[in-house]
Amino acid sequence: MRSRTTINLPNHAHIERYLNGWYVWAEIKLDIISVCSVSLPQMSNTSASTWECSTCWVKNDASLTKCRSCETKRFVDPVAEEAARKTALAKFGVSGQQEQKKIEIKLNTGAAPPTAPPKFGGLKLNTSLKLPSSLSLNAAKPADSTSAGTETKETTANETKESTATETKDSTATEQKATPGISGIKFKAFAPPPGAPSIVIGQKRKEMESQRQKRLTAEQICPLDKAEEQNKEAAAARAKVKPCPVAKNARGQVLAWGAGEMAQLGMGVESTTRKFPGPVMGELATKDVIQVCTNALHNLALTKEGHVYSWGCNDDGALGRETEADGKLEYVPMRVLGPLKDVRIVQVACGASHSLALAEDGTVYSWGAYRDASGLVGFDTSKEREFVPKVIEGLPVAETDKDDKVIHITAGESHSLACTRKGHVYYWGDVFLGRRLASRFKRARLLPQKVTLHLRRGSPEGMKLTADDAFAVKVFAGGYTSFVIAKTGVVWVWGPNNYGQCGIRRESDDPSDLYVIEPKVIPFFAQRKIRIAQIACSTQSSLALAEDGRVFGFGRVEDGRLGHGPENVYADAHEQAEPLLIEKLTPQYLSSEESWNEKPSEDYKGQIDPRTTHMAPDAVTQVACAESHSLACTARGRLFAWGAADVYQLGTGNELVQYTPHWVRAGQITQFPRAVMGVAAGSQHSVVVARDMADKVDS
DSSP: OEEEEEEEEEHHHHHHHHHHTEEEEEEOSSSOOOEEEETTOOOOOOOEEEEOTTTTTTETTOOOOOHHHHTOOSSSSHHHHHHHHHHHHHHHHOTTSOOOEEEEEEEETTTTTSSSOEEETEEEESSSSOTTSSSSSOOEEEEEETTTTTTEEOOOOOOOOOHHHHHHHHHHHHHHHHHHHHHOEEEEEEEETOOOOOOHHHHHHHHHHHHHHSSHHHHHHHHHHHHHHHHHHHHHHHHTOOOOOOOOOOOOOOEEEOOOOSSOOSSSTTTTTEEEEEESSGGGGGEEEEEEEEEESEEEEEEEOOOOOEEEEETTTTTOOOOOOOOGGGGGEOOGGGTTTTOOOEEEEOSSSSEEEEEESSOEOOOOOEEEEEEHHHHSSSSEEEEEEEOHHHHHHHOSTTOOEEEEEEESSSSSEEEEETTTTEESSSOOTOOOOOOOHHHHGGEEEEEEEOTTTTTOOOOOOGGGOOOOEEEETTTTEEEETTTOOOOEEEEEOOSSTTTTOOSSGGGSEEEEEEEEOOOOHHHHHHOEEHHHHHHHEEEEEEESSSSEEEEEGGGGGOOOOGGGGSSSSSEEEEEEEEEGGGGGHSSSSSHOOOOOOOOOOOOOGGGGOOOOOOOOOEEOSSSSSEEEEHHHHHHEEEETTTTSSSSSSSSOOOEEEEEEEHHHHHHEEEEEEEEEEESEEEEEEEHHHOOOOOO
């Protein structure tokens, strides 16, 4: 006897979010296995009158060819799409108006399991029936349908209690009898398009994460019951650290390396790649630089006098100066003048195509343009691009010492943040709080909007926040993620969390969990009372530097970009969902003989001055995070790099991936020698500020 059980799946919208446009039906028998996979791009609706965008999930009228929110083009012609949908659904006996799509599994108690599990439509089947936990098995509805002498039964939720009870009894008896046969099939793995989450992938990731946790040390995980002890140990080690002595009147010099095809190295037209750190050209080489920042293709440097220099790609005006007359002007650092000529700047920040500068009086200047997935959004409500610095209106301006003013700024891929003396946070740019916006509102969001750090909605479960926990003192951004550090060291975050780059563990793979829509406190740091001093982040990964010198990494793990080691990087586990300590950057390790005795890269043949290897207590003072590599500098002037090196962005002179922080002793960092005082990481290049060391280096 054969029985048929129906598995109800969510509606098209839910399935599309899991499978990225692929809908799968499977009819499985122990003697005949068949799986059909049907692609219906943008078909997440159950009505012919609307369609749902797979980018932002907004429902649109069938007459529209672009999403009314994010302007994503509809992949196929609406008429052809509807015809394809009806044909596919009719093939599997599913009405176009139904919200439940069915997978039929026919169990044959008399047949033996297949000897060689076949592959169909991306599904790999082998030994025991194990369905995703989110799918529900329902009893079957009585029907007269038969197939090759096979008896079948079906039930629905609308049947009477009597028929349901009868069916349940029959079904239970059948399933008990069929147990040996049921164990012959299993959904082992599903391979959706690259980057698309799925139910099964989610289960696989949890299994891999469970195995991974067993290999981690207690120090890396920082369990709650040992957090206080670890905090004290790190703080004690950090307290012993002294700054590296630098030469009298030593200037901050900018060194760069990596790829330079888009002028991002600042070494002239001929320099397209550099394996080891080297100085930039032009007037900046004679200045005393105190800060550098970079994004994908352009850089900014701030001198001790408060002057701003820029170099790199200027397609959208990100350099803040004229370069069209001579294309070579992008390749050499030059001063940004215009409204900044007589203004003292105290901080600079780089976005993908825009730049920011904070003046001593709290005025914020900006130039360039903001972009989103569909292209250029604009600079403000009146201009698409701004080629010279312009004051950002709508931010607090201090007329007296008691007035509020901006004290810290940052720039993400296509958005900006600022925090004020009174603890307020302002946000402007492409995407506000992770939400997609209708095109008519995009320009309005290019003006500063105040962000509310809601104490009740943003607090971790079981924690009660105070007013100081929502008093902002610093802001950081990278990619489309935003961070705010409060007076108490608590960290707030919002933005995409598809790789765990927000540091908040997701409850599921549902798209609603892929974004942190409104500001929330990162539970890991708050629960362990770890005070954070700096955040560095890219599109998919993040680093957090604690006040005690420890560094935590979270987000995407490929190419060793988090620095946790090769044993913590798996092909099937793409993320580190919660902050994880980088052991080779703790104050205890950096102060040890093992750290100071690390060998330099074999590719570097130059001499290494003994002053750069003088053992002393040490700790990280700044971190930088790019798409596939990261940097850190220490109080003793050491530079550490890890991650991908395909274009020599690590400065090691080779293309070998570094899965843990590697001490970079090469180029003009070690030849003179110099102590690295600041770091910045671009997509394919790196930039640092270094000062000549003193003749004698103490311990």
